[in-house]
Amino acid sequence: MRSVAEVFARCRAEGRGALVGYLPAGYPTVDGSVELLTAMVEGGCDLVEVGIPYSDPVMDGPTIQAAAGRALAAGFRLRQVFDVVARVTAAGGNCVVMTYFNPVLKYGVERFAADLAAAGGLGVITPDLIPDEAGQWLAASDEHGLDRIFLVAPSSTEERIASTTAASSGFVYATSIMGVTGARDSVASAAGEIVARTRPHTSLPIGVGLGVRNADQAAEIAGFADGVIVGSAFVDAAERGGPDAVRALARDLAQGVARGARPA
Amino acid sequence: MSTSTGSHASGRITASQGIDTPSGHEPDEGGHFGPYGGRWVPEALVAALDELETAYEKARHDPEFLTELDRLHRDYTGRPSPLTDVPKLSRHAGGARILLKREDLNHTGSHKINNVLGQALLTKRMGKKRVIAETGAGQHGVATATACALMDLECVIYMGEVDTRRQALNVARMRLLGATVIPVKTGSRTLKDAINEALRDWVTNVDTTHYLLGTVAGPHPFPQMVRDFHRVIGLEARAQVRERTGRLPTAIAACVGGGSNAIGIFHAFLDDPGVRLVGFEPGGDGVETGRHGATLTEGSPGALHGAFSYLLQDEDGQTSESYSISAGLDYPGVGPEHALLKDVGRAEYQPVTDAEAMDAFALLCRTEGIIPAIESAHAVAGALRLGKELGPDAIILVNLSGRGDKDVDTAAKWFGMIGSDESAESADGTAIAEGAVTEPAGSFADAGSKTEGIQA
Ligand SMILES: Cc1ncc(COP(=O)(O)O)c(C=O)c1O
Numbered sequence: 001m002r003s004v005a006e007v008f009a010r011c012r013a014e015g016r017g018a019l020v021g022y023l024p025a026g027y028p029t030v031d032g033s034v035e036l037l038t039a040m041v042e043g044g045c046d047l048v049e050v051g052i053p054y055s056d057p058v059m060d061g062p063t064i065q066a067a068a069g070r071a072l073a074a075g076f077r078l079r080q081v082f083d084v085v086a087r088v089t090a091a092g093g094n095c096v097v098m099t100y101f102n103p104v105l106k107y108g109v110e111r112f113a114a115d116l117a118a119a120g121g122l123g124v125i126t127p128d129l130i131p132d133e134a135g136q137w138l139a140a141s142d143e144h145g146l147d148r149i150f151l152v153a154p155s156s157t158e159e160r161i162a163s164t165t166a167a168s169s170g171f172v173y174a175t176s177i178m179g180v181t182g183a184r185d186s187v188a189s190a191a192g193e194i195v196a197r198t199r200p201h202t203s204l205p206i207g208v209g210l211g212v213r214n215a216d217q218a219a220e221i222a223g224f225a226d227g228v229i230v231g232s233a234f235v236d237a238a239e240r241g242g243p244d245a246v247r248a249l250a251r252d253l254a255q256g257v258a259r260g261a262r263p264a
Numbered sequence: 265m266s267t268s269t270g271s272h273a274s275g276r277i278t279a280s281q282g283i284d285t286p287s288g289h290e291p292d293e294g295g296h297f298g299p300y301g302g303r304w305v306p307e308a309l310v311a312a313l314d315e316l317e318t319a320y321e322k323a324r325h326d327p328e329f330l331t332e333l334d335r336l337h338r339d340y341t342g343r344p345s346p347l348t349d350v351p352k353l354s355r356h357a358g359g360a361r362i363l364l365k366r367e368d369l370n371h372t373g374s375h376k377i378n379n380v381l382g383q384a385l386l387t388k389r390m391g392k393k394r395v396i397a398e399t400g401a402g403q404h405g406v407a408t409a410t411a412c413a414l415m416d417l418e419c420v421i422y423m424g425e426v427d428t429r430r431q432a433l434n435v436a437r438m439r440l441l442g443a444t445v446i447p448v449k450t451g452s453r454t455l456k457d458a459i460n461e462a463l464r465d466w467v468t469n470v471d472t473t474h475y476l477l478g479t480v481a482g483p484h485p486f487p488q489m490v491r492d493f494h495r496v497i498g499l500e501a502r503a504q505v506r507e508r509t510g511r512l513p514t515a516i517a518a519c520v521g522g523g524s525n526a527i528g529i530f531h532a533f534l535d536d537p538g539v540r541l542v543g544f545e546p547g548g549d550g551v552e553t554g555r556h557g558a559t560l561t562e563g564s565p566g567a568l569h570g571a572f573s574y575l576l577q578d579e580d581g582q583t584s585e586s587y588s589i590s591a592g593l594d595y596p597g598v599g600p601e602h603a604l605l606k607d608v609g610r611a612e613y614q615p616v617t618d619a620e621a622m623d624a625f626a627l628l629c630r631t632e633g634i635i636p637a638i639e640s641a642h643a644v645a646g647a648l649r650l651g652k653e654l655g656p657d658a659i660i661l662v663n664l665s666g667r668g669d670k671d672v673d674t675a676a677k678w679f680g681m682i683g684s685d686e687s688a689e690s691a692d693g694t695a696i697a698e699g700a701v702t703e704p705a706g707s708f709a710d711a712g713s714k715t716e717g718i719q720a
Contacts, residue, residue, distance in 0.1 A: 055582040058463040059306050078580040102567045106581030132294060133302050153308035160310060178308055179468040
């Protein structure tokens, strides 16, 4: 599987939504994160988001903040993300990186794209970068064949949904609620609305994230979206029971997305 | 001594001129000052930033808004703020003439109110009922809580836990004014982390809530809008200095945290090439120790809190923790327009250590009877340095951005009047009076006796 588009196409061919799981690189250690991410893949995550721990994660709630903080305290260095991506890819995973943009700016946008592509990464999700400021990244991602996954939010206007989806490739990340990451008990009605508002603007698959934590929610979202994105719940699972708990959660969620396939 | 000529001149200047009359130094449409500024934010915030930009662009030319802003600044803030000659302090500055722009005399005790009243009025216009803000020294939090009390807005202030301790008096003031103060316990537990929490709140509650950012940092339109609300400082001061001295100042000294008081006073002089603009950053224990907040002196370009600007960061782009004795300057970022002014060489930025700032603090107390905010004491220290460099013909205009009531505790500890684990309020007054505490970090008595020696 060499592109995000192929991942979503295969899931669609199988009549189900894609399961996308997030965990930070370097959490709890670099080797530990490879194990956790690999367990996610084994459990049935079609795509994994390898997070880059960052000192000022303004889009993250307490769970992911704490995990990223732990990785940094354990000495995580940015360049190790390429190692993590390469090892998880070798284990059969499809990896995109999720990162706040300043670490990429500091590393060098072009150099980051080159090294990520070389490690087997498929693209980058950029929660605090909007296409308006993304000139360098648009060029570097084109150059190195990486997908660029921008976000749309319930507050986005039609014009912004249009311009954001036009700049995106691979898939579009729809945030289901106004807020930061963190597992929640119910799926907000805003999730369906933002997906419905985004559809007319793009033929790209749409993934929904923020707040998903169980199979029922995953099934519900898979009924109207192409992908279900789960983060904090995986961190909670890792805290609770390491790779086994992560694998079990991925299995459970994978059954959820399979149940709730969006009508073709 | 009379300020009548000065106040007469500045009487023609009002806060509304700072926003109604474009400065000629506007960012581009995307809010960029050269390569700096812009909007490095989650998409979820873009709609609110657009709404704010539209509301500001409408309000800035709306006579009703401008009249209300001017009325508030005249009757509530107490503008224009005076210009004070400080001849006894000047003797310590190589004889250069130092003039203080007295933003410390504004209602709530600092320049922060200039911006807060403007944004609070905008909040009402946007129909929002809830205001959130970050604060470091507590001055912006107090000003925000004040405006919210005045205008019937719900007010939530995020403040790093470390800062709630070193500025406890201001926490109490905010609570008295009806604000909820949330101590932030993540990261370095200072201003940077308070901004992170405020941004998280804003992303979640943006429909009902205005984020009343307290400095010229953050995403567009904040750097431009906050600057415009503070331009009145420089507009008044320029007229006052000319009236008082018959010429323009040789140099201007201001402290730089996020950069709002500095940009406010610099801006009126940007097109006066003969006027040196010098920003003084918190040097903490000395930049060579790594414990400082000298962002423009020691930092490098990057994106933080919504803007591309200079910041203190490590090799991996992780934000470095800043340090300063002054909570209001203890911030690893800086406003984008300052980044541009530095790069093009129009302004220069120098670090001032904790020790230099506290020496200047003591000197201003003893020579002139003015207790400055520790933030502003950095500018005073800078003026002393500039004076020695420029000589007796120089006129140095200092932005005295705030008063030091909030800092009495920190200062009493620094000067050894109380122990490091006591607070000034609870300490034994007799002991303070007798200076009975051991190991002063600096000598308050020295500053005074030196001064007396010079006067004698
Ligand atoms: C009195 C005073 N001066 C200066 C500052 C620093 O902010 P800025 O650089 O935005 O003026 C503060 C911030 O709290 C302050 O309270």
